[in-house]
Amino acid sequence: MAKKAPELSEYQYGFHDKDVSVFRTKKGLTKEIVEEISRMKDEPEWMLEYRLKALDIFYKKPMPNWGGELKDLDFDSITYYVKPSEKQGKTWEEVPAEIKATFDKLGIPEAEQKFLAGVSAQYESEVVYHSMQEDLEKLGILFTDMDSAVREYPDIVKEYFGTVIPAADNKFAALNSAVWSGGSFIYVPKGVKCEQPLQAYFRINSENMGQFERTLIIADEDSFVHYVEGCTAPIYSTDSLHSAVVEIIVKERARCRYTTIQNWSVNVYNLVTKRAIAYADATMEWIDGNIGSKLTMKYPAVVMVGPRAKGVVISIAVAGKGMHQHAGAKMVHMAPDCSSTIVSKSMSKHGGKVTYMGLSKFGRNAQGSKSNIKCDTLILDDISTSDTIPYNEILNDNVTLEHEATVSKVSEEQLFYLMSRGLTEDEATQMIVMGFIEPFTKELPMEYAVEMNRLIKFEMEGSIG
Amino acid sequence: MSQVPHLKIEDLKVSIEDKEILKGLNLEIKGGEVHAIMGPNGTGKSTLSSAIMGHPKYEVTGGSITLDGEDVLEMAVDERARKGLFLAMQYPSEISGVTNADFLRSAINARMEEGKEISLMKFIREMDKKMKVLEMDEAFMHRYLNEGFSGGEKKRNEILQMSMLNPRIAIMDEIDSGLDIDALKIVSQGVNNMLSPELGVLVITHYQRLLNYIKPDFVHVMMQGRIVKSGGPELAEKLEAEGYDWIKKELGIVDETVGSEV
Numbered sequence: 001m002a003k004k005a006p007e008l009s010e011y012q013y014g015f016h017d018k019d020v021s022v023f024r025t026k027k028g029l030t031k032e033i034v035e036e037i038s039r040m041k042d043e044p045e046w047m048l049e050y051r052l053k054a055l056d057i058f059y060k061k062p063m064p065n066w067g068g069e070l071k072d073l074d075f076d077s078i079t080y081y082v083k084p085s086e087k088q089g090k091t092w093e094e095v096p097a098e099i100k101a102t103f104d105k106l107g108i109p110e111a112e113q114k115f116l117a118g119v120s121a122q123y124e125s126e127v128v129y130h131s132m133q134e135d136l137e138k139l140g141i142l143f144t145d146m147d148s149a150v151r152e153y154p155d156i157v158k159e160y161f162g163t164v165i166p167a168a169d170n171k172f173a174a175l176n177s178a179v180w181s182g183g184s185f186i187y188v189p190k191g192v193k194c195e196q197p198l199q200a201y202f203r204i205n206s207e208n209m210g211q212f213e214r215t216l217i218i219a220d221e222d223s224f225v226h227y228v229e230g231c232t233a234p235i236y237s238t239d240s241l242h243s244a245v246v247e248i249i250v251k252e253r254a255r256c257r258y259t260t261i262q263n264w265s266v267n268v269y270n271l272v273t274k275r276a277i278a279y280a281d282a283t284m285e286w287i288d289g290n291i292g293s294k295l296t297m298k299y300p301a302v303v304m305v306g307p308r309a310k311g312v313v314i315s316i317a318v319a320g321k322g323m324h325q326h327a328g329a330k331m332v333h334m335a336p337d338c339s340s341t342i343v344s345k346s347m348s349k350h351g352g353k354v355t356y357m358g359l360s361k362f363g364r365n366a367q368g369s370k371s372n373i374k375c376d377t378l379i380l381d382d383i384s385t386s387d388t389i390p391y392n393e394i395l396n397d398n399v400t401l402e403h404e405a406t407v408s409k410v411s412e413e414q415l416f417y418l419m420s421r422g423l424t425e426d427e428a429t430q431m432i433v434m435g436f437i438e439p440f441t442k443e444l445p446m447e448y449a450v451e452m453n454r455l456i457k458f459e460m461e462g463s464i465g
Numbered sequence: 466m467s468q469v470p471h472l473k474i475e476d477l478k479v480s481i482e483d484k485e486i487l488k489g490l491n492l493e494i495k496g497g498e499v500h501a502i503m504g505p506n507g508t509g510k511s512t513l514s515s516a517i518m519g520h521p522k523y524e525v526t527g528g529s530i531t532l533d534g535e536d537v538l539e540m541a542v543d544e545r546a547r548k549g550l551f552l553a554m555q556y557p558s559e560i561s562g563v564t565n566a567d568f569l570r571s572a573i574n575a576r577m578e579e580g581k582e583i584s585l586m587k588f589i590r591e592m593d594k595k596m597k598v599l600e601m602d603e604a605f606m607h608r609y610l611n612e613g614f615s616g617g618e619k620k621r622n623e624i625l626q627m628s629m630l631n632p633r634i635a636i637m638d639e640i641d642s643g644l645d646i647d648a649l650k651i652v653s654q655g656v657n658n659m660l661s662p663e664l665g666v667l668v669i670t671h672y673q674r675l676l677n678y679i680k681p682d683f684v685h686v687m688m689q690g691r692i693v694k695s696g697g698p699e700l701a702e703k704l705e706a707e708g709y710d711w712i713k714k715e716l717g718i719v720d721e722t723v724g725s726e727v
């Protein structure tokens with residue numbers, strides 16, 4: 001540690017970092033930095049080896065050229081590890097009024113606002129967190145941050161880590177594998193149904209919103225878990241790259257639902273690999289909302305390896321000025337009678353760009369499997385664009401694949417109709433947009449649906465983001 | 466707004482894509498009156514209703530429309546609605562993902578001052594009551610606005626909106642098309658329940674049949690983008706019995722559609 005003196009830096013993006021003393025690595029990515037990250041986390045040797053191997057792979061892999069524009073992404077200008085100080089929290093009074101106002105507009109409860117604003121050590125939430133932890137412990141559910149999991153549950157982590165998304169999967173998975181920090185770890189034992197959604201924001205005082213989160217969820221046989229991550233509040237970040245990896249294992253007859261809503265500022269590259277393996281009769285559902293970012297490339301995947309496994313992706317992507325949402329889904333049917341559903345809703349406005357890229361693959365043993373894909377795009381003005389790029393790979397004749405894609409604009413007739421009932425043009429447009437994304441919002445837990453609707457309203461007004 | 470409504474249309478000229486459809490139309494509707502405009506297809510009836518409501522495709526090139534002396538043509542569509550104009554449309558749009566109930570509540574609240582919005586309970590009670598009159602299934606509340614509705618269901622839904630929004634001048638554009646006789650009776654009953662000195666009604670139809678259930682005080686015949694004949698309810702009966710030919714003969718019109726004038 002001695003050779004890398006921690007830097008205390010100045011911040012330019014407002015509240016998020018201003019008063020928090022942090023310990024961060026130098027910019028750029030070297031073997032030494034990876035070693036330092038591992039050392040600071042007090043990791044076992046095998047994790048360090050894993051990181052270093054991944055770093056090699058990262059160096060060797062070319063930049064992907066099939067998706068969005070990545071040429072401005074400079075790996076040398078990125079800080080790969082920032083350790084938030086645990087003792088030096090800031091106070092709620094120090095959070096700028098405009099940020100509080102935004103939270104209020106979004107209707108986020110104060111306890112959550114404080115967490116989002118980086119105000120640590122808040123008594124109420126800790127109590128909630130601890131009582132929740134006790135409930136989970138009684139059920140045998142493990143729910144912690146990934147860093148702690150490596151130390152506390154090394155056997156389980158070692159068994160599953162990197163098995164769904166190996167470091168060599170793609171350049172950004174390799175990067176994450178080398179420098180990952182934070183993220184969630186969940187293990188749900190056989191037969192346990194966790195009725196309450198597990199929410200990331202309760203894990204206070206842990207490294208939650210890192211740039212390179214790593215999440216691992218194991219739903220053992222006959223279990224159920226719903227994990228909710230992120231929130232609709234704009235994520236103010238000085239970091240220009242967010243590259244997470246989420247691995248999920250859904251065992252026989254288990255069901256896992258993973259709900260994310262992310263709202264990135266326009267300077268962020270959001271390059272995420274999310275994949276689940278679903279065994280026989282298991283169900284995996286990704287509910288995925290992407291708002292903002294300079295470029296998002298994200299294709300939640302379900303690999304169905306057992307008979308009658310089910311995969312679901314329901315997603316929305318919203319792109320405004322200077323944004324490109326390159327998002328979609330992958331459904332891989334590798335066993336008989338699997339079924340999958342993709343519902344993709346995208347919207348572009350103010351010159352934003354949305355691209356749906358999806359893969360539906362049927363392996364040789366996928367007889368009787370079926371896939372239903374529906375991609376709808378709503379373009380809100382004349383300068384915004386959309387593309388749909390579906391890939392199908394079919395190695396078995398006895399499968400069903402349905403693909404439906406629509407591109408629409410808010411029509412003059414619809415506006416006239418709603419306005420003729422007294423709604424202003426803005427209200428009418430908003431109503432049409434809300435209706436468009438309703439198949440997504442209805443899947444969200446109530447409080448998130450409410451936040452989501454508010455967020456879209458503000459997005460439409462252009463007052464946020 | 467307790468004042469008796471008064472809609473006045475004078476020498477109205479309306480074009481669509483540079484083609485003149487209405488060629489100087491005059492009409493006055495006051496609260497408590499039911500007017501019917503009849504006429505064969507292609508004579509400009511629907512253009513009139515769309516122009517009154519302010520559809521952007523229809524360009525008013527001359528004349529005036531006032532409501533209680535205020536210039537309607539200066540108002541945006543939503544403003545016209547909030548002033549009390551209502552158009553029950555022949556082909557209402559479908560809005561996916563927006564429930565009938567959500568939409569109606571927003572529309573009602575659009576008329577209210579801030580802080581005076583209708584409470585959810587009151588709204589549900591009102592809607593329940595009005596839906597019973599129109600014999601609409603409760604499920605309609607939660608269905609997406611007009612999506613997958615049959616022609617008849619859409620018409621009932623238009624009348625439901627009308628009864629919830631309490632307009633001052635209500636225009637019904639071919640509300641009878643696509644309705645079987647039972648539905649026609651129910652819809653007419655819904656309209657008749659609303660009649661009062663505070664409401665002026667304009668019914669547009671090309672069948673006399675509707676006028677058996679909604680009794681007009683004034684009947685107007687439209688041809689070639691103008692009202693060519695006006696009278697009382699007896700005019701509708703004569704049209705039912707004899708068709709339009711006698712009017713054409715009387716006025717020397719060969720082809721009644723717009724653009725065929727000599």
